[in-house]
Amino acid sequence: MSLELSLSIPIERYGNALVDTLQMVGISGALALVAGIPLAVLLIVTAPGGFLASPRVHRVLGSIINGFRATPFIVLLVALIPLTRLVAGTTIGVWAAIVPLAISATPFFARIVEVSLREVDPGLVEAAQALGCKKWDIVRHVYLPEALPGIVGGFTITLVALISSSAMAGAVGAGGLGDLAIRYGYQRFDTQVMVIVIAVLILLVSVVQRIGDGYVRWLRQR
Amino acid sequence: MELSITARQSLTAPSRPEAEHDAAAQASAPGGPWPGSRPKGRVALRQVGKTYLSSAGPVQALQDIELEIAPGSIFGIIGRSGAGKSSLLRTINRLETPTSGRIEVDGVDIATLDDAQLVQLRRRIGMIFQHFNLLSAKTVFDNIALPLRVAGVPRQQLEGRVRELLALVGLEDKADTYPRRLSGGQKQRVGIARALASGPEILLCDEATSALDPETTHAILQLLRDINRKLGITVILITHEMSVIREIADQVLVLEQGRIAELGPVWQVFGNPAHPATQALLAPLQQGLPPELLDQLQTVPPSGLHERILQLQYRGGDGLEPDLLRVAQALGGKTRLLQASVERIQGHTHGQLYIALADVTGSPDWQALTQGPTAIAHHIKELGYVTRT
Numbered sequence: 350m351s352l353e354l355s356l357s358i359p360i361e362r363y364g365n366a367l368v369d370t371l372q373m374v375g376i377s378g379a380l381a382l383v384a385g386i387p388l389a390v391l392l393i394v395t396a397p398g399g400f401l402a403s404p405r406v407h408r409v410l411g412s413i414i415n416g417f418r419a420t421p422f423i424v425l426l427v428a429l430i431p432l433t434r435l436v437a438g439t440t441i442g443v444w445a446a447i448v449p450l451a452i453s454a455t456p457f458f459a460r461i462v463e464v465s466l467r468e469v470d471p472g473l474v475e476a477a478q479a480l481g482c483k484k485w486d487i488v489r490h491v492y493l494p495e496a497l498p499g500i501v502g503g504f505t506i507t508l509v510a511l512i513s514s515s516a517m518a519g520a521v522g523a524g525g526l527g528d529l530a531i532r533y534g535y536q537r538f539d540t541q542v543m544v545i546v547i548a549v550l551i552l553l554v555s556v557v558q559r560i561g562d563g564y565v566r567w568l569r570q571r
Numbered sequence: 572m573e574l575s576i577t578a579r580q581s582l583t584a585p586s587r588p589e590a591e592h593d594a595a596a597q598a599s600a601p602g603g604p605w606p607g608s609r610p611k612g613r614v615a616l617r618q619v620g621k622t623y624l625s626s627a628g629p630v631q632a633l634q635d636i637e638l639e640i641a642p643g644s645i646f647g648i649i650g651r652s653g654a655g656k657s658s659l660l661r662t663i664n665r666l667e668t669p670t671s672g673r674i675e676v677d678g679v680d681i682a683t684l685d686d687a688q689l690v691q692l693r694r695r696i697g698m699i700f701q702h703f704n705l706l707s708a709k710t711v712f713d714n715i716a717l718p719l720r721v722a723g724v725p726r727q728q729l730e731g732r733v734r735e736l737l738a739l740v741g742l743e744d745k746a747d748t749y750p751r752r753l754s755g756g757q758k759q760r761v762g763i764a765r766a767l768a769s770g771p772e773i774l775l776c777d778e779a780t781s782a783l784d785p786e787t788t789h790a791i792l793q794l795l796r797d798i799n800r801k802l803g804i805t806v807i808l809i810t811h812e813m814s815v816i817r818e819i820a821d822q823v824l825v826l827e828q829g830r831i832a833e834l835g836p837v838w839q840v841f842g843n844p845a846h847p848a849t850q851a852l853l854a855p856l857q858q859g860l861p862p863e864l865l866d867q868l869q870t871v872p873p874s875g876l877h878e879r880i881l882q883l884q885y886r887g888g889d890g891l892e893p894d895l896l897r898v899a900q901a902l903g904g905k906t907r908l909l910q911a912s913v914e915r916i917q918g919h920t921h922g923q924l925y926i927a928l929a930d931v932t933g934s935p936d937w938q939a940l941t942q943g944p945t946a947i948a949h950h951i952k953e954l955g956y957v958t959r960t
Contacts, residue, residue, distance in 0.1 A: 480693065
């Protein structure tokens with residue numbers, strides 16, 4: 350009995366869905382990484398007692414982040430359609446999903462990074478200042494390297510959250526594993542598709558989590 | 572201990588990174604606030620005061636601090652916790668700014684420096700910390716290299732300089748180790764190497780030995796003293812342990828509630844502590860009479876056989892030494908040494924002898940025994956009498 354015969358839908362469907370999911374999660378994750386870290390650094394240095402202390406900037410930034418974090422992803426997905434059209438040039442497909450995914454993941458990740466940065470021993474910052482480090486040197490040589498285990502752990506959580514959010518991307522026709530599960534597994538009562546998709550998602554999340562944990566462990570053990 | 576030996580051996584006058592230092596300085600601020608001759612490391616505090624605003628109202632952390640620290644000396648600041656030591660030390664590299672008064676480093680009022688000049692100042696003032704404050708994500712090599720990297724020292728020069736510093740503190744074999752794998756003493760050695768990297772003239776030590784065991788403390792103090800002597804760096808250290816001051820400092824400032832309680836050469840302040848704060852800090856180092864003798868002490872001579880208990884004090888100065896033969900002859904009776912604690916600090920003897928004196932009728936001429944050429948001690952105190960057994 351060959352594999353094709355036992356499957357209710359062609360295996361290519363799974364392959365395409367996996368590629369779509371990886372593409373959405375990978376690209377939006379990378380965007381969140383690039384945008385989230387500077388945002389978190391900005392939050393830390395503008396906080397009271399930070400070396401660029403500016404209550405107003407800190408408050409405005411915090412409010413924007415809170416606003417995006419409070420909005421459910423499925424609402425964000427629809428609400429951001431005008432912006433998506435502007436940025437991605439389309440409102441359907443993988444790229445249409447990447448814009449809202451990245452925008453929802455960035456504030457989430459930024460908050461996690463902020464916590465890690467805040468836990469950096471102030472004594473280290475003081476030591477760096479005493480050694481003649483300028484502000485940027487302190488961010489680069491003290492804050493980011495010292496908080497790296499927390500940042501990596503936070504990024505792992507963000508990726509897992511993105512895998513979960515990307516299931517909703519079917520709403521804008523972006524495909525992906527979650528969309529496959531809803532269209533075939535739920536709407537057509539195809540339990541086989543549902544089971545396979547869930548198994549693949551579990552595997553994906555496990556791999557991401559394991560790589561993240563392993564990296565954090567290595568960083569901490571040095 | 573093995574580390575202190577290697578450190579001492581390798582202390583063959585490492586060259587100061589003059590070229591790199593100056594290049595870096597010029598890069599950050601051409602000319603800088605110290606034009607002309609090379610700075611020496613002279614620090615002066617002029618009527619420095621610092622007031623914090625706390626929820627309970629303003630707190631005077633420092634008040635009327637007026638002092639000068641000679642280049643190349645070791646200056647100790649001691650006081651109980653909360654006396655303002657840390658605040659005082661931190662004003663010197665402007666980690667804290669005083670609310671009144673001025674701080675001058677080589678004649679420049681550091682409050683006038685802009686950001687770039689402040690960075691330049693801090694490269695001339697190294698600092699080490701009680702909890703070492705090493706970067707856990709960087710190797711020993713990279714920790715020491717950091718001040719050089721941020722000053723823009725070229726890679727080839729940097730490598731040699733870091734190796735030199737590693738040799739100076741006796742950690743050549745630890746270059747690629749992460750701080751977590753080091754002992755407390757080794758961490759502080761890395762801290763010292765890092766503080767010396769940019770070739771400073773001044774080294775600030777913030778309770779640098781307070782987290783270390785006595786043996787390691789001794790080794791680190793030896794290293795600091797060697798650095799002071801070989802490189803001519805002004806060392807300013809704060810501590811709450813008198814033993815640290817006694818071991819290495821030239822001058823000592825006793826700080827009490829943010830004010831100067833006492834200031835002077837260590838032998839003088841230790842030999843004749845005038846302020847109650849100094850006396851309290853010195854108490855653990857001094858031995859009094861043993862308790863069983865104290866219990867027997869009577870204020871009037873008992874009727875039977877008895878001894879008079881005397882305390883002879885030496886405060887350094889006047890070349891006065893506890894000359895035992897002269898003491899016995901001068902007191903003129905049967906002289907028994909009960910207990911003594913005498914030590915030499917900076918070539919001055921100070922401490923006290925407890926003596927039991929018997930078979931003397933009347934009272935010796937204390938005046939003559941403490942003054943002029945016939946003096947046997949700086950001060951003689953009759954503590955009381957005990958019955959002879």
